[in-house]
Amino acid sequence: MKHEDSPHTHHNHNDCIDTALDTAEILCAQQGQRLTKVRRRALELIWESHRPLGAYQLLAKLAEEGFNSAPPTVYRALDFLLGAGLIHKVESMNAYLGCAHADKAHKGYFLICDECHNVMEFDYQDIHAALIEKATHQGFELRAETIELTGLCAKCKAKPAGASA
Amino acid sequence: MKHEDSPHTHHNHNDCIDTALDTAEILCAQQGQRLTKVRRRALELIWESHRPLGAYQLLAKLAEEGFNSAPPTVYRALDFLLGAGLIHKVESMNAYLGCAHADKAHKGYFLICDECHNVMEFDYQDIHAALIEKATHQGFELRAETIELTGLCAKCKAKPAGASA
DNA sequence: TATAATTTTGTTATGATATAACAACTAAAA
DNA sequence: TTTTAGTTGTTATATCATAACAAAATTATA
Incomplete structure (x- = not known):
């Protein structure tokens, strides 16, 4: 039972992000999946938020960085990340959250x-x-x-x- | 542990509806809540559907019967029914379902x-x-x-x- | 390396779900 | 009966998500 800390528990959240991204790279490589720029950055942005991030909030952040700003961009990235088990959707919030143990079912x-x-x-x-x-x-x-x-x-x-x- | 029957188990669903509506009347009366026409009919329509009903599906049915056809009509009714514990929202479907034992927390x-x-x-x-x-x-x-x-x-x-x- | 096949991304449009804000009405309370 | 609270009507808009097809990039195959 890991990662049950509140987002506000004192810890270096950058480490969480780094670990999550590293894990994502490895998992995708193992499964022959492509963690493209936009997918990787979307995952990172979701992790950088301490709270679940809405699709359009994420889209805005991606757009700021020069990614395409149409909704399919973000929903495709989200679909990919959900499918790979790298994020979860919080249904009751319509928002998305990094998964802390994507490597375990x-x-x-x-x-x-x-x-x-x-x-x-x-x-x-x-x-x-x-x-x-x-x-x-x-x-x-x-x-x-x-x-x-x-x-x-x-x-x-x-x-x-x-x-x- | 009641009402675990599948919606397709043989039973007279009309009885379920009648019971649910009677219970609703009683609960609302007890709590000084007003089960108005549109609220009552919304509850009934939700019950008449064997599957969770979307807000706009419900709105269409209400509109057919002469109720106002703007979204707030249905969302207000849903809010009331949710608040009274008479229906549930199925978050992963964005749909609404009659609650079979509204009288018990x-x-x-x-x-x-x-x-x-x-x-x-x-x-x-x-x-x-x-x-x-x-x-x-x-x-x-x-x-x-x-x-x-x-x-x-x-x-x-x-x-x-x-x-x- | 060329070329074909596959996957990913761009783009436009639209569908589906839900709420804000304020006016009008109605039932209940004072 | 006048006030008050609650409910409904109405218009507009916010928010969440996908369809459909074209273009580009990547990967596999000849």
Whole structure:
């Protein structure tokens, strides 16, 4: 169970980004996938944001850097990154988040703060196992899991309401 | 653990609708909420659909019946029904589903078939408890849970691919 | 290396989902 | 009955996402 730190936990986020990008390069190479300039930069920008990034926010950043500014550009990059397991989509926010352990098969489980909108990814094998069992028991063949828990994070709980981090 | 039947399990769906509407009337009355014509009819239409209904699909049905056909009409009704716990939003589909046990505080856990798009609501106290514990352990105060499992339902698994129910 | 096949990107247009803002109306409370 | 609160009408627009086809770049094959 790694990377359960809040985005605000003290750590050098640049290291996270570097590691994520290195992992991405390796994974793509292994799978014969091409991590092109725009895909690589999109991944980097998603990681540079501490919070899930909307497609059009990402598009704006890419456009600033001279990439094409039409929506298909960003959605293609997102599709690629999602397919490669390098990012997750947070369904309840329509936003995208770097995946901290793309190298391991896993599910994206998230704790989302209603107040500051920070998102913490967590992994929970017990829950995964229980869900698999539940689904199987209903004759259902599980393909994907969307688990998004919303509420108040520890930081925001300690703060007066409205003062988002 | 009720109402785990597939929408295609043999049962008289009209009874479900009637029960849901009766429950809605009672709940709204108890809470001093007004289940107006458009809200009531929206709820009914959502229930009449065996699958989650998109906002604009619902809007079209309401418009056919003489209700105002501008988007705010339907989104207001949906907001009201969501707030009252009478429906759920399936985030991964951007669609809305009648809640089968609005009278009990509960979470919306769903099994969603990729093939036929039918959705089965389920309730799972063990998972709920585990998630609460997990969140609390992180200092997180849980407010809502979105659990959407996608895959292949028993019916579709038994069928040749493409032949959606 | 040429050329064919495949993948990626550019471009225009549009579809799908959702909300802001303010006016008009209606039901409930004072 | 007048106020108040809640609901609905209306117009406009914001936000999220994809279709379709052309052009370019990369990779594979002859």
